[in-house]
Amino acid sequence: MIEHSNAGAVLRAHAAKAEENDRPAGEALEALREGGVLALRTPLEHGGAWADTETVARELTALGRACPSTSWVAGTCVTAKTLAARAFGGGEFFADPDALFCGSGVPGGRGERVADGVRVTGRWPNVSGCEDAVWVILALMVDGAFSFMLVPTADLVVERTWHMAGMRGTGSHTLVAADVLVPAERIAPAKPFAVNDRMLFAMTALGPVLGAAQGALDAVGAMFASDRKPFMTSYTRMGESPGARHWLAEATYLVHRAEATMLAVAREADTSDLSTEDYPRLHRVLAGAGRDCRAAVELMLDLHGSGGFHTSNVLQRFWRDVAVGSRHPHLNPYLAAENFGTALAG
Template structure:
């Protein structure tokens, strides 16, 4: 399956959404069922299992991994809000892809002709390939989540970004979509700290995976007969300076990976409290910065040819640059949270 994602990564970016063989592969592997309850045919994987899987997918195709993570978050929001009482239509296929956002940019109108949902939600990763959208709405003055069939939404192609281009994070528009009353339900966000941390880790894991994927390319270059430019060495591996650069890139990558897994273990421990939030934000953003730094070191080693559009290294570089600026990972926002917490204490 990983070979399928790698082989289709360039096509995924070119067409702005995961290639059909990649989607089929992750679906057949059960990745869209990671966060569906066992009762409904899923595996309800813990945080460690989920992020390991997302990192593995990201090593091959960060955009596809990102959308699998987005689906996991959307399903988690629905399941943690409704428990076992899931709408039968939603529970019917645990392998169906979902997308979602907690931004309440929709509204609910209840009347004699039913419950209608209208709104516009930006950056809805994977919306073109999803069956369900779990989106934030205001139901009167109450923040809620609406479960909408994507087939009832209009997709506006607004995602034109330097990296994570294959996520298809477009805008979805609902114009008075009629849904059963129970498909609109109150939800508490950010929710428990463990859940909020899990959501952030689903963004960090593809970024860490992408960094690993880039490191695979550099390891391959060192194993080849490529000669360092403007040096007397006949192979990259002969150069002490190049080996030092590679060692630093590897160490920085592994540090980000360790942070990812350590935070996932904290989520699985069940011991997190809101007081841990600012510290966790700082650690996630630091891991994202490590990924960016590792890619810079790798590109130093590879040189300008690493930026050739035919070279997967530059794609990993752009995906990491964009993915690591997600609100859960953005270092500026993490500093804001940490500063606000220190001021309040």
């Protein structure tokens, strides 16, 4: 599968460039392509891996440890290719198994059937990787029916609207269609998402967030290994402080718990035929893992002190990426708690 050390080194080296440009670095995307990341959910018959949920979770976490934004774009490709395969089967869009896909499940457009296809007009915000993707799958309404369309991204216009505190490098800009003619065979009615697929989709958010927390832990571990000491104390190094050791242990425990939680859910999705009754429980569990990542990074910033917020410090980037990524609807904690409580109450 993926050469983590090589891809990780490339992503790490170009993470600042991705932030600066509000899109993934070209060098990082090439590393994903060469490492097979973009083929994770290309169907086997089209030269891809069609990887299971646990594999996807592990791969995205490993990449997120270096650059959460680029990992997020890889996760969007996983979701988009899964949707494309479910809705359209095979076709020319899978001719290159390593092509980058993007997409949105929000029905931001409307289609009108005409003699030669469907004319589509609409706007889809927050489409991660849209400036670099070759194909895009987008939700829309056609004749009152929730549907998907699959078109070359070049057929749409990109509006650069992604200006965020975290996950800046995802390039989650807005795609616009203005009376675009889409062939009828590129429009398909949406089918209900299986819970197993919904768990896969959730991993595309949690994997990069967990990877970011692990990257932050790497940075703090390096600090403990250095001669840095708690400011305005008589300690000569961080490890001499019982409080610092306790905070480090607690942060590490939270990150490890989030990883164990993620992998347990992934394995359940890979080995069980999940029902709709399973979803509220699993959504609540994964949302808890996202909150563990947030809490862990907060402890790490306590350890580092105000210097951790300097724009040159990698810790503040991981902090911002975790803060934004962990608030994706897949990891929304209050709705997860609400839905789980509703299910328990019958």
